[in-house]
Amino acid sequence: MRAHKESHLLICVGLFLFSFSSYLSSTGPLYCKSQRQFNLNGLHKFGDVILGGIFKMNLYTASSELFFTSGPQHPMCFGFDPVGFRQAQTMAFAVEEINRNSKLLPNISLGYHLYDSCSNLGISLRAALSMTSGRGEPFQLNESCNGKPPVLGIVGDTSSTRTIAISSIVSYFATCSCLSNRRLFPSFFRTIPSDAFQVRAILQILRRFNWTWFGLLISDDDYGLHAARSFQSGLAQNGGGCLAYLEVLPWGKDEEVLKRIVGIMEKSTSRVVIAFAHQSNMLHLMEEVVRQKMTGLQWIASEAWTTAIVLQTPSYMPFLAGTLGICKFITPGMEFEGKTKERLCTGNESLRNIETEFLDLSNLRSEYNVYKAVYALAHALHDILQCVPGSGPFQGQSCLVYQLQRVNFTTYFGDQVSFDESGDALPIYDVINWMWHSDGSTEVKNVGEVNELASKIDNLNLDEDKIFWNFEPKKVCLQSTYLCSESCPPGTRMARKKGEPVCCFDCIRCSEGEVSNKKDSTKCTSCPEEFWSNRQRDHCVPKSMEFLSYFEPLGISLTTASLSGTLLCTIVFGIFTYHRTTPVVRANNSELSFLILLSLKLCFLCSLLFIGQPRLSTCQLRQAAFGISFVLCVSCILVKTMVVLAVFKASKPGGAGSLKWFGVMQQRGTVVFLTLIQAAICTTWLISSSPTPHKNTQYYKDKIIVECVVGSTVGFGLLLGYIGLLAILSFLLAFLARNLPDNFNEAKFITFSMLVFCAVWIAFIPAYINSPGKYADAVEVFAILASSFGLLLALFGPKCYIIILKPEKNTKKAIMGRGTTRS
Structure with missing residues (x-):
């Protein structure tokens, strides 16, 4: 500075x-x-x-000295x-x-x-x-x-x-x-x-030998300071290593500073030292290195001292032998006899035989x-x-x-x-090596080249067999990776240790949903919304899709129950068809019984629309099919209950006129009218705010819940509310008619079936609201199946029992006799 x-x-x-x-x-x-x-x-x-x-x-x-009294x-x-x-x-x-x-x-x-x-x-x-x-x-x-x-x-x-x-x-x-x-x-x-090319060349040498933990020494001038800045910038951009220490060499022979620097080098675990310095800086440093006998270092020389003859002496070579450096190593053979004879010679000597530093033409780089x-x-x-x-x-x-x-x-x-656009020369370097021969002589030899003009990224051409290593065995220098900490593998990030050099760190495993896909990452990257980290945390994988599937145990159980209910409805329908002329079947309007069986079969089948990956068609159809099927069933039960009350009222004196309001056409019309109201609610809902499939990432971080969003909660509420209204009305009417004097009073079974139906759907509402993802669909399917089975067994179970197991009771006399006995 x-x-x-x-x-x-x-x-x-x-x-x-x-x-x-x-x-x-x-x-x-x-x-x-x-x-x-x-x-x-x-x-x-x-x-x-x-x-x-x-x-x-x-x-x-x-x-x-300046005394400010004269120039x-x-x-x-x-x-x-x-x-x-x-x-x-x-x-x-x-x-x-x-x-x-x-x-x-x-x-x-x-x-x-x-x-x-x-x-x-x-x-x-x-x-x-x-x-x-x-x-x-x-x-x-x-x-x-x-x-x-x-x-x-x-x-x-x-x-x-x-x-x-x-x-x-x-x-x-x-x-x-x-x-x-x-x-x-x-x-x-x-x-x-320029030094920018020199730095890139040195970084390539470091990467070639996998040296990732090194010290940096620089001279206290523009050359050293800018070289250090370029070197650190190159490390940040390309990775592959970091600094154990960075020290500025003094210009003079400052023993205290030099002693401190050598002490830092000796304590460091780094064995590779890079020096962007002048030969005068290195000369003072090596005096202290020799004094403290600090061997075992691999030196990387910058161009300023790569071929410094003053350092290639027997006293320094035990410490500097094996040095690698870069420069343009040239020996063109220019001679200057005419210019130097009168200054250096007496006129009788041969210049070629005089060994002086001035006449050393072994390397005329500068x-x-x-x-x-x-x-x-x-x-x-x-x-x-x-x-x-x-x-x-x-x-x-x-x-x-x-x-x-x-x-x-x-x-x-x-x-x-x-020259390029910045005025710099062609960036072509030779890699040189300081060799120390057994006879004590030294040699600076070319062992490779770095050609920045080459099109390939790694343009270092190095003959490693020619390199002299100042280590025993030589492989220590070639294969060892000098690090304070081991490299962090993919799936982890580096966490620097407080108060220690930048390459002393811990490897922290990436959190869930974050990955790092290269060594020595400083941070983990979050995966996109629809992706999640794999087990190794080194790359993102698509999140698993969760929905009520046909192939999981819960889906298989519900599918089996749905098909079983459908089959049971078919069996009952067959029994009633075969025995359609018997009193039990004909009692209390057999046509409505068949219509109830058909609607229950639709209820069982509509539950299958809630299983499998939600799509736009299934999301729109499932709620409409469910709502219309149950309204058809409950409206038939309501009409049937009203017929029971009308028949009882007609059996009393003066009540015969009430039956004219509950003829076959009126019963059919009422069922159709009540069902059309539900169909209108569903149509309005689908047109205004239709249910759609939605990928929900809020419930779980590592998977996507594919669900049907109802679209309009008002439409869904009206659909359920209308079913509930008809069910409650049917329950109240059946409850009033439960004790009517009749041999086979169906009002009791209707009352029980409606009680089961209402209990199931009252419990459904809080369970549905608090169930996430596929479990909400499972709750609704369970409610559909439970209420359907309840209606099927309560309404048709006693009749099938008499038809199959007690055929003697399936007679008009038996039914009428029971009524007489009661009266």
């Missing part, structure tokens, strides 16, 4: 210097001049077009960085090679201004300001002070933070994903892939990126010079950024160079 704040402060200072300089030029002569001369170390070459470069050729700086002194640079100096020489080599190329920029000579940043943000910014303002010397501009600057573009810098500050044209080593923001950095390009950056600028400039005036997308020739975006060429070494 310190470096990040410093970069913002220096950006503000730079903007102030630019604006103040422009103000002075607008009020005075048309000359722009830097407000202060910067004492900078650099290399220069004259040319028609000048390219700028910023490299870390010294390792550190020293500044004077600050120029910082002093110390030490020597062979890699940075080699990068600067690479740019000089590329410029000279382009100048010798007759096809690229013919008749145009390139020059360069190469400055030393001393690994200091302030010096990098001073170098950039010097190149854009003419190195402190006045240069004439046009009236609007926007003439061509002395430097076409800047190649640099080594650090993402310093690159953000200077906003260079092409960078060779800044990988921060934040630089891909075209709104903030509209003119930025780089020949090294140098090759510098080489490509220079060539990208040259190709863009070449395309600009080919533009026909007036036909291009820009006026004049101010289209460098436009042409850089369109650059697409192949280097002498066969690599394609182009």
Whole structure:
């Protein structure tokens, strides 16, 4: 964070210097001049077009103290960085090679201004300001002070933070994903892939070896902070692991901080450590690791320290051997004898036989990126010079950024160079492995490739047989899954343990009705309304449909009872038909008896409409059939009771005229009239608010109750009320006639049958209301069957008894004699 704040402060200072300089030029002569001369170390070459470069050729700086009584002194640079100096020489080599190329920029000579940043943000910014303002010397501009600057573009810098500050044209080593923001950095390009691709490549390596529990170390700058953000975002999107710890490495040798970090690493159960840091950060960390002798770690190196030679020493290799990292591993074989002889040699030695870090050409990764950056600028400039005036997308020739975006060429070494819409290079990485040989020597070897341009999702190509593992046995590293907690299987969710790392969790089984169909789910998902979780809670299944079925014990019992009642009615009907001329059958209107038997058979059969899956047709028909069948039966009983009373009244003096109102036609008409009233009630109900099938999910959570909704409770109430009214009226009349003097007084049996009928339906109402789903249908079917059996047995049981078992009583004399005896 310190470096990040410093970069913002220096950006503000730079903007102030630019604006103040422009103000002075607008009020005075048309000359722009830097407000202060910067004492900078650099290399220069004259040319028609000048390219700028910023490299870390010294390792550190020293500044004077500020007393606010005089201006600050120029910082002093110390030490020597062979890699940075080699990068600067690479740019000089590329410029000279382009100048010798007759096809690229013919008749145009390139020059360069190469400055030393001393690994200091302030010096990098001073170098950039010097190149854009003419190195402190006045240069004439046009009236609007926007003439061509002395430097076409800047190649640099080594650090993402310093690159953000200077906003260079092409960078060779800044990988921060934040630089891909075209709104903030509209003119930025780089020949090294972004950290976003680097993070995705590392995640693929972790998934390949099933490493899901790891630590993360980052540098305290834009590179480390943005890499950590991208890494955590990648974990959240793709899953497959989480962090045991995340620690920020200090820039200096802060022993207390380093000791604390190593202590955390040692206590953690994670054995995989990923480090997005610079080689200087890792150098200080490894000193503490060696001091505490912490072995057994599998290191994953970011591009910044993947090939760091300073870490490949005998003292560090027992701890770092087996490291896996990613970078573009290139050994193109560029040579710089002409540039380095006078500085490093006496003139008698052979450069190929001198073993120095500067002359180590085993991996020219960063140098090759510098080489490509220079060539990208040259190709863009070449395309600009080919533009026909007036036909291009820009006026004049101010289209460098436009042409850089369109650059697409192949280097002498066969690599394609182009940029995507964010200015990033092609995301192709090599997977490298740190090998430690038995003789003590080390080797950084290419063991695979990650090609982001491949169409397949998993684009990691890895030769695992070539990998050197710093474990005994090697399979420990390959097959172990480092976790605080075991993965949660499908059907469970992760519940984080309070006060412990994010990967320490319990696996909680999903609740009923919820599922999780993948490993390590953070939450369970509710099933849709008509679905329920299976026993394993890993997927939703359709809820079971519950209704009164023909195939369950209750449905089978009720169906059997219904068919038995129908059969019994048929048998009684046959008996009465066979013995229709006998006194018992003919007594008290045999026609109504047959009609009652027919209506009872319909009552038994209509109960079958309440069994089976409810459909629209059965829901509409069941209540209408039930209501009309029972009204037909009860109205026949009512008429029969009225006939009994009329006959008794006619037997008294002066009562013979009452029988004329109860003739056969009147009896039939009354039954039809009373039945039509019920038919009208049912028709009105079906038309206005018809019963419909309904899937009820409120009674039970795990199943659906398929039931018939009555539609109109008023219609259903009128249907039942009308039946009850006729039944009560029949009961009252039969009760009044129960003691009439007659040999075979049927009023007693009618009274008993109506008493049973009313008792059943009075008990039905509360039972029906409090019964859910199929049990409500079962209650109604039971009420229909119980009342039907009650009527059948009470009305026809005594008569069948006499007809079959007491035929001697089935005579007119026996019936009349009984009447005489009573009188």
